Amino acid sequence: MPTEASPPRLTRALSGIQPTGRFHWGNYFGAIRQYIDLQPGAHQAADEAYYFIADLHALTTVRDPPVLRGFVRDAALDLVALGLDPDRALLFVQSDVPEVTQLAWLLMTVTPMGLLERCHAYKDKKTRGLPADAGLFTYPVLMAADILAYDATVVPVGEDQVQHIEVCRDLAGTFNHLYGDVFTLPCPRLVEGGAKVPGTDGQKMSKSYQNTIEVFEEPAALKKKIMRITTDSRPVDEPKEPADDHLFQLFALFADAADREAMADLYRRGGFGYGEVKQRLLAEAGRFFAEAQARRAGLAADPERIEAILAAGAARARAKAGAVLARASRACGLDHGPPPVTGR
Ligand code: TYM
Secondary structure (H helix, E strand, C coil): CCCCCCCCCCCEEEEEECCCCCCEHHHHHHHHHHHHHHCCCCCCCCCEEEEEECHHHHCCCCCCHHHHHHHHHHHHHHHHHCCCCCCCCEEEEHHHCCHHHHHHHHHHCCCCHHHHHCCHHHHHHHHCCCCCCHHHHCHHHHHHHHHHCCCCCEEECCHHHHHHHHHHHHHHHHHHHHHCCCCCCCEEECCCCCCCCECCCCCECCHHHCCCCECCCCHHHHHHHHHCCCCCCCCCCCCCCHHHCHHHHHHHHHCCHHHHHHHHHHHHHCCCCHHHHHHHHHHHHHHHHHHHHHHHHHHHCCHHHHHHHHHHHHHHHHHHHHHHHHHHHHHCCCCCCCCCCCCC
């Protein structure tokens, strides 16, 4: 007897980025570049792509309303300038989709406290003796709702977000176990060389370590930051292992394969100064983002266009999240509200 094959599931890329300041090289090479590569029509395209500015998450750290508004606007401008194409991917602001916070509550009811206690953002703050609020503590649940609300299959992120995606999978698994096949389980997507971009001091690049280099850094500031990248004090002629050196790792992000190999050879041979590498990095980085920077200036002059992009993205995102919320609500016995829509 012929068996009916189930239709293949769509691949749907989804990711969020916090508007807590201007984007840095870690955000770009760890996440944003993947967003662009996964847009329908791009070389590693997913069937659909959803990207959002995580303003609700940013509220756990940015408590100045005009500053937050400015960061959200900058984030939208930066993402479009860097190549996110609103005709091929949805771009929206997290808080424009209230269905997600309602879904977060459903997930909260299946979240063990111990799971959240092990999550690093909360644990780090606690170890440093800093006060943590319930927003930070339950942050991974909201993030799980962000992902599950859209039936996302692939989540492009840097290494620091992998734990949160595991939490998301755990919660989805528990919910599905209790209530049936409600949620789609997502997978993280990391890129080699970009999953943990080092900062100017060699630790992970992060605003909290004040070791970032911004994507749209002014030329003078860019030069200053690159010149301050820490290096060891080994003599010029001593051969060095490129893989262990964060200056090399930063250079490698911008260089093509041939330049990267040539620089690695130079490291292994020795006889060069770190100053030379910094000059090369300065030139490559300036060139790399120049086109996007020019595009950003044009977009910034047309704020209504960005508002229209965000509104259109939010309308489409709400339709999807509403359908998933209705599915999840019915499954757990909440029978009021709009009826579920079938299909994923
Ligand atoms: P956020 O805003 O801290 O960072 C945005 C993205 O940038 C990546 N990233 C890095 N990648 C490589 N090297 C680095 N040094 C580096 N620094 C940052 C992050 O891994 C991330 O992919 N919780 C998320 C935002 C979020 C989200 C979501 C992400 C909210 N909901 C749902 C995916 C799906 C965050 O704080 O990212």
